[in-house]
Amino acid sequence: MDIAVEPDGPTDGAARRREQRGWYWYDWANSVYSTTVLTVFLGPYLTSVAKAAADAHGFVHPLGIPVRAGSFYAYSVSASLLLSVLAMPLAAAAADRSGRKKPLLGCCAYVGAAATTGMFFLDGDRYLLGGALLIIANVSFVVSMMLYNSYLPQIAAPEERDAVSSRGWAFGYAAGALVLVANLVLYAGHASFGLSEGSAVRICLASAGLWWAVFTVVPLRRLRDRFPARAATAPAPAPAPGGGLRQLRETLRDLRRHPLTLGFLLAYLVYNDGVQTVITQASVFGSEELGLDQTTLIVAVLLVQALAAAGAVLMGRLARRYGAKRTILGSLVAWTAVIVAGYFLPAHAPVWFFCLAVAIGLVLGGSQALSRSLYSHLIPRGKEAEYFAAYEISDRGVSWLGPLVFGVAYQVTGSYRDAIVSLAAFFVIGFVLLSRVPVRRAVIAAGNRAPDLI
Known part of the structure; x- marks a missing residue:
């Protein structure tokens, strides 16, 4: 005998539109990380921090491995993508089999936001801190985007999905542009604000994490978990x-x-x-x-x-x-x-x-x-x-x-x-x-x- 379940697909119009509006806001929340952190500020800044920590030959030594300082950022990004490939299938299986997708999304979002906000403390020669925060933030970002995207067929009827998906991307790009303008005003005028160039960059990085954390509240309030139908005596199987x-x-x-x-x-x-x-x-x-x-x-x-x-x-x-x-x-x-x-x-x-x-x-x-x-x-x-x-x-x-x-x-x-x-x-x-x-x-x-x- 099956237990009661939430509907797996889109429900009535009003509830569906409420979820869709909440769903858009996660694009608004996390796209600032992609734009401000990955596209503009973190690469050059983390490279400068690694160079400050380098030896006379231009190498840093994470875990005792000689790495040219100019390559440290690229290697950190590559490591984060490799870990993401390992983490995504496990998170996906847990989400589909348990139906508790929203807590996983929230966990990834807030771990990533915390790591991004922690980049405010990335100064001097703390390149290892920067690499660790980048890896944590990027893995969290990628896994959360996978969970976020997987809501689309559950909150939108087939004929709605092109428009709903497009609005989500539009929300994200608008947020990225808005915050990037504010960041660039701070960065370009850092002297008039009484800040060093490095301090301005660290504030810009941390602002992306705070933005991510604040606006994630909206989708977490509006999205719903959908529990798969299964026998009442059979618990959801754990990932392999x-x-x-x-x-x-x-x-x-x-x-x-x-x-x-x-x-x-x-x-x-x-x-x-x-x-x-x-x-x-x-x-x-x-x-x-x-x-x-x-x-x-x-x-x-x-x-x-x-x-x-x-x-x-x-x-x-x-x-x-x-x-x-x-x-x-x-x-x-x-x-x-x-x-x-x-x-x-x-x-x-x-x-x-x-x-x-x-x-x-x-x-x-x-x-x-x-x-x-x-x-x-x-x-x-x-x-x-x-x-x-x-x-x-x-x-x-x-x-x-x-x-x-x-x-x-x-x-x-x-x-x-x-x-x-x-x-x-x-x-x-x-x-x-x-x-x-x-x-x-x-x-x-x-x-x-x-x-x-x-």
Whole structure:
């Protein structure tokens, strides 16, 4: 005999909209960490702290291992992504099997927010503290995003998901731009505030953690746990004791029973690798190839943040008219055009670089939001968190091929223009792979109802 359960999918309209509005606020809460900490401030600052601690040869020695100070930040990010790959499947299995997703989300959010706020104490030569806080914050951020994304099919009916996902991305980009403007005012005018440059950076880092903590209260108040139906005498099974890798193998084994869903993930892995590489290498291209200064690059980041919010909403509307798959395919064509245009940008011309930032912003948020909503249709009921763990691993855990191609292209040609245009291959191949996925048939094969337009 089954125990009483919460409905697994969307409920009545008023309750559903209340949850959706709460869900948006987690994007608002955590996107500031991604923008202020990862994109702008922490990399250069932690590198300077590591260099202050380096020996005469420029090396630091975490755990007795010689590491060049300039590489410490990159290694810390890589370590956090590796740990995320191990942690996500365990958290996902616990969430799906117990139904207690909200406490896990809250735990990850507040551990990450606490670690980010603790970066205020990162000064002098405390590079080990910085690396540890970065790893804790980043693992918490990635796992919480996996749990957050897995709510989408539970709080939105099939025909609503493109719009709901797009609004979430728009909320996040708007918050990132808002706080980044305030941070840059503090950073640029630190002397007038009686602060050193380092103190201003530490306040900016800590502000991201406080923002994350304060606004996480809203989704935790409005989102609901959904408990899976099971025999009253049978407790929810615990995650496999072999750890994250064993649970990941189980999820991938289940994915093989849904080859069309796996086909979408492969396409997403390819074109998203191109997206992530453009995001991480655009500043290198701007500074090294185009000769642009730091102020120009920061203004370009703000343009991308602001327009990505508008682009996510605009592409959500296009998806309602043309379907998510066609809109994503159109965005991949736009991405290819952006890459080719970047190849021809003149040096020392900030206006043209700003035009490129505008184009990136308009397609960035929408392509990410619609990919998330389209994937949500392809997940078997009751396995949302496990399947979104695989999605997050595709998003963050294996985005290494694009930077490798970029680096090899530069090494062979000596030109960042050739390196940037080489990334067009990711969008072309991703377009071909996605165009071959019959998404309506994939939705039905996953046991879900297909919306009228997808």
